[in-house]
Amino acid sequence: MPSLFLTRFRQGKRTLPFLKTEAVLPERFRGLPTLDQSRCPSGCTECMDACPTDAINGEGGLQIDLGRCLFCPECSNACPEGAIRFTSQYQLATSNRNDLVLTEGEALRLAARLADQTHRILGRSLKLRQVSAGGCNGCEADVNVLNTVVYDLDRFGIQFVASPRHADGLLITGAITQNMRLALEKTYSAIPEPNIVIAVGACAISGGPFRDHPEVHNGAEGIVPIDLYIPGCPPHPLTILDGLLRLIGKIEKPK
Amino acid sequence: MKPRSFSVSVEMATASSVFRSGEAIPLQNIPLLSIAEFRTAILSAMSSTCSLAALFGMPAENRRIRLIAVAADSATSSLSILSTEIDQSYPCLTLECPQAHWFEREIAEQWQLQPEGHPWLKPIRFHAPYGSSGDLPPPPIPGVTDFFAMHGREIHEVAVGPVHAGIIEPGHFRFQCHGEDVFHLEISLGYQHRGVERVLVGGPGKRTIHLMETLCGDTSIGHSTAYCEAIEALSLTAVSSRAQVLRGIALELERLANHTGDLGALAGDVGYLPSAAYCGRIRGDFLNLTAALCGSRFGRGLIRPGGVGFDLDKPLISNLQQRLEAALKDVEDAVALLWGSSSVQARFEHTGSISRQTCEALGLVGLAARACGVERDVRQDFPSGIFRFAQIPISKWDSGDVFGRAWVRWMEIQRSGEFLREQFASMPEGPMLSQTGPLLPNHLVVSLVEGWRGEICHVAITNAAGSFAHYKVVDPSFHNWMGLAIAMRDQQISDFPLCNKSFNLSYCGHDL
Numbered sequence: 001m002p003s004l005f006l007t008r009f010r011q012g013k014r015t016l017p018f019l020k021t022e023a024v025l026p027e028r029f030r031g032l033p034t035l036d037q038s039r040c041p042s043g044c045t046e047c048m049d050a051c052p053t054d055a056i057n058g059e060g061g062l063q064i065d066l067g068r069c070l071f072c073p074e075c076s077n078a079c080p081e082g083a084i085r086f087t088s089q090y091q092l093a094t095s096n097r098n099d100l101v102l103t104e105g106e107a108l109r110l111a112a113r114l115a116d117q118t119h120r121i122l123g124r125s126l127k128l129r130q131v132s133a134g135g136c137n138g139c140e141a142d143v144n145v146l147n148t149v150v151y152d153l154d155r156f157g158i159q160f161v162a163s164p165r166h167a168d169g170l171l172i173t174g175a176i177t178q179n180m181r182l183a184l185e186k187t188y189s190a191i192p193e194p195n196i197v198i199a200v201g202a203c204a205i206s207g208g209p210f211r212d213h214p215e216v217h218n219g220a221e222g223i224v225p226i227d228l229y230i231p232g233c234p235p236h237p238l239t240i241l242d243g244l245l246r247l248i249g250k251i252e253k254p255k
Numbered sequence: 256m257k258p259r260s261f262s263v264s265v266e267m268a269t270a271s272s273v274f275r276s277g278e279a280i281p282l283q284n285i286p287l288l289s290i291a292e293f294r295t296a297i298l299s300a301m302s303s304t305c306s307l308a309a310l311f312g313m314p315a316e317n318r319r320i321r322l323i324a325v326a327a328d329s330a331t332s333s334l335s336i337l338s339t340e341i342d343q344s345y346p347c348l349t350l351e352c353p354q355a356h357w358f359e360r361e362i363a364e365q366w367q368l369q370p371e372g373h374p375w376l377k378p379i380r381f382h383a384p385y386g387s388s389g390d391l392p393p394p395p396i397p398g399v400t401d402f403f404a405m406h407g408r409e410i411h412e413v414a415v416g417p418v419h420a421g422i423i424e425p426g427h428f429r430f431q432c433h434g435e436d437v438f439h440l441e442i443s444l445g446y447q448h449r450g451v452e453r454v455l456v457g458g459p460g461k462r463t464i465h466l467m468e469t470l471c472g473d474t475s476i477g478h479s480t481a482y483c484e485a486i487e488a489l490s491l492t493a494v495s496s497r498a499q500v501l502r503g504i505a506l507e508l509e510r511l512a513n514h515t516g517d518l519g520a521l522a523g524d525v526g527y528l529p530s531a532a533y534c535g536r537i538r539g540d541f542l543n544l545t546a547a548l549c550g551s552r553f554g555r556g557l558i559r560p561g562g563v564g565f566d567l568d569k570p571l572i573s574n575l576q577q578r579l580e581a582a583l584k585d586v587e588d589a590v591a592l593l594w595g596s597s598s599v600q601a602r603f604e605h606t607g608s609i610s611r612q613t614c615e616a617l618g619l620v621g622l623a624a625r626a627c628g629v630e631r632d633v634r635q636d637f638p639s640g641i642f643r644f645a646q647i648p649i650s651k652w653d654s655g656d657v658f659g660r661a662w663v664r665w666m667e668i669q670r671s672g673e674f675l676r677e678q679f680a681s682m683p684e685g686p687m688l689s690q691t692g693p694l695l696p697n698h699l700v701v702s703l704v705e706g707w708r709g710e711i712c713h714v715a716i717t718n719a720a721g722s723f724a725h726y727k728v729v730d731p732s733f734h735n736w737m738g739l740a741i742a743m744r745d746q747q748i749s750d751f752p753l754c755n756k757s758f759n760l761s762y763c764g765h766d767l
Contacts, residue, residue: 007529007591007592008529010588011533011588011589026543026547027547028546028547028548028550029550051461052464053462072465072555073550086550131418132447133425133446133447134446134449134763135763136468136472136763137471138472138475141472147422148535148536149536160422162420162421163420177447177448177449179381179446179447180397180417180425180446183418187418208469209462209466209468209469210449210450210451210466210469213449213450213454215382215448215449215450216449233555236552
């Protein structure tokens, strides 16, 4: 028994003071990309050719679709001029699918708070049912991390619950396989209204690396209405937490 | 299970092509046997020190299917490959060689072949059969199959999933229970099936490495290493020692993170919250070391054909060394509580036991096999990369229960920690990436890697143009799901979460 107390003492308190100080991310972390088209040699398509999910579009100005982006280093490695670089900004969640399409010079329009009435009902206590539907389990792992002492999701009034009947919303990961589609639809229909849907990761938003495989549905769009998009492959736990907190109005001002 | 003999039989040596993991061989060197010879050769190999690393079908001429078997002999570190061609059916191997059971179900599902006499022939992934002919039957409905059932007034059935109560992947479980006791568990998967193997044909392309990194997200390093070693063998590319060390470091960090997380989850499943809370956090500390190396907690972007995508400089190495020491100290402290708590031990011991005999018959791999006393570890038996020079002792225990699987994890945490200390202290110089050229046409390569769950096997076969004619992935979970089902026999159903976590198998790695 004494060793239990000594261990408790040695392990210390490790919960991140999330809303008070800025989180420190590794130097090589790949967050929000920045675009500088003035560096692009005319006719160059290196970044587009390298992108595994065709997230980069050059017509009418350089654009990256963060909903498809795997945040891999291929485009920035391919670009000889440094026109695409990844920054350490981890705040990436948006309320609309179109807001994920990043254009040079435009700030990312981060997620807005829920509409007043929904916010009044769900803003202080949000229970989520998670459904995993055809990804790699990376997103699930980093959603799960929010329940550790480091992120302590409970303190924000957000909990994952075992039954859709107990839930206020659905958090979806995976590209939605044909084999999981029915289970997803049934889970969604079992959640009482008002409810919300959160798509976490490139798979749930666009199919991710499995996009256009006949076995998957290219994400949850068109199956259930989505209220929050959290891009990444997988998104960093801070990215997911930031998105959830914006949704319930705990972070009011966009960065 | 036949008695083990310690010499490879004569039939085996003559009927197959013998080579090593990570060695490309011309397709013409692979013997094409009659089905009778094929069966005899496999069965005699399995009665020696061999295990079945892969058994799969691929299209051959005249709408026939070529079956290819890879037998791995740990005693000689050699692989034997043999093949045969099948029209529609063949006498199954499973009755005499249970470890072929899941492979033959896969072959039947993918290629509409009939392994005659197979005792348990049901879909494993619930997809439409492969092939382009117009008369394909419609895909089966996932989870709808002929489940094993028991009858009796006091027997009841418990069905769980595909959506589970936690943040976990989908799968369907059917328990046949008498009161609290589980007589039988049947596991039905396929919900995560996203068709990865099929799109790899014709590659490699720009998406291939990303598909490898997402075959199984918690084993990104393991699978991408197996893939890259296959590509390097097929393109005759030499990887620098430095890149090999960095790959080894990443592989062991992946093991540390997952083993630590699992020990915490096991503690949580028996209601012992201190270790659960600490290990949950320390797992993240190990993931963050990988993130310091390559920007991604799961090692995305790190392993690339020809080497690695990121290098380490001196300040970063010393930063990683310090953080590693702190995390290893913390994990030792947190895990020691488990071994010192009699209530935890009482729940771990004699729960979910598998005998060594059953383990070998089913062909279990990785830590689940080592917990049954089987000395089986790719890093020792079929070493590649840095593991040819820096050997990590095999960690094993012989109880075969939840305790055994927890204890093997703990031994491996210590030994991986020791390996990392040595590697960080003596990094060789060299380029991080070598250029890879075109792939050899009409070749086959088998690449084995010991992921944190166990043996990862990739088989790449090229066509005349040097593209993939076929690509086979065998995740360790593919071997081990049956082990979980067997471990649950005669257990209380309330021990299912504990048994399940002690294996912690992958759904996506199985479903592909």
